[in-house]
Amino acid sequence: MQFLVYILVYPFLWLISILPFRLLYLVSDGLYILLYKIIGYRKKVVTNNLKLAFPDKTDKEIYIIRKKFYHHLCDMFLEMAKTLTISRKSLSKRFKLKNPEEAKRLEGLNKSVLLMYGHYASWEWSLELQNHTNLAGFAVYKRLANKYFDKLVRDIRSKFNTRLISTKQTILTIKKSEASGKKSITAFLSDQSPKISKDVYWGEFMGIEVPCFTGAERLAKKLDLVIAYLKITKVKRGYYEAEIMMLSETPQEHKDYKLTDMFLREVEKQIYEAPEYYFWTHKRWKHKDKKH
Incomplete structure (x- = not known):
């Protein structure tokens, strides 16, 4: 059944991917x-x-943001499909790094890097960052239920020198890379809602107390990795900019959850600036009243 779904859907994805951007x-x-x-x-x-x-916004203001969000959501869905066949040159034109010198500076620290970011603007096209560094590129992701689509996504990423890894593979992958003499940069999408457990960290996000992922912070402290934030903004339709923002070169010096909170504040700033580009379809606040 998985293969049948794949062979039925894949041709449509491929046809979308070869459309000129104006038609897309x-x-x-x-x-x-x-x-x-x-x-x-x-x-x-x-x-x-x-x-x-946004409890203080009127229904009309909410309506306007919602409409803009759905326009962006549809663009993003099709841009993800476009990644199937997009050239490196075209991607570099549409997703620019504002401070490539920071990528080179990070490389010069001779330490592996964790790059945190949220579901904002175009996280999928951030794979273009590998054009700006010689660090080995990894991205932590949740495997797709359909193994054929899962392989497709991994193959697309590998075209741009980024390897997708599961959460359980992260520590071993980074250690193996370092053992081979290759420092790495690993991407973490860390703004969604984790499962509730007795030791989960509850922090504030958009003024609401919610459980928060702390894996990136814990990993940075455990392996003494540099930790940074990738700020992605939408310049106009089909064009994005990214900026690497340092959170800490010495994560072990920070109190527990401080780096997680710093990350959440950066995501919040972007949401307040242009809320229509956040991924509002996820139930980020579903556990907000479940703290014991």
């Missing part, structure tokens, strides 16, 4: 009408999330 965004406009106006995909979840994050 016309398709996105049509997808917006279908997803937002006809199907109403997760509209209730998005509306509730926006009202939680």
Whole structure:
């Protein structure tokens, strides 16, 4: 069944990926009408999330942000498909690193790096960063249920010299890379909601107390890695900029959860600046009333 789904869906993804960008965004406009106006995909979840994050905004303001978000969401879905066939040159034109000198400086520290970022703007196209560093590139991800699509995603990433790894593989992968004499840079998407456990860290996100992922911080302290934040902004339709922002070169000197809080504050700043580019369809605040 997994293979049948794959061979039925893959041709459509490939056809989307070879569309010129101008036509791609016309398709996105049509997808917006279908997803937002006809199907109403997760509209209730998005509306509730926006009202939680922005309790002082009027219904009209929430409505405007929601509409803009769905336009961006459709663009992002199709941009992800575009990655199937996009050239390195085209990706470099559309996703620019504002401070490439910082990537080189990090490389010169002779330490492996953890790069934290949130589900904001275009995290998928951040694979372009490998053009700016000789560090081995890894990205922590959750494996897809369909093994054929999972392999497809891993193959796409590997085209741009980034290897996808599971959470359980992270420590061993970084250690193996260092043992071979190769420092690395590992990407962590760390703003979503973890499962609740007795030792989970509860922190504030958008003014609401929620459980938070602390894996990147704990790993940085355990292996003495540099930890930074990647600020991705949307310049205009189909164009993005990224900026590497240092969180700490000495993570072991920080109190527990301080680096996690620093990361969350950076994500919040971006959301307040342009809320329509955050990934509002996820139930980020679903555990907000479950702290014991």
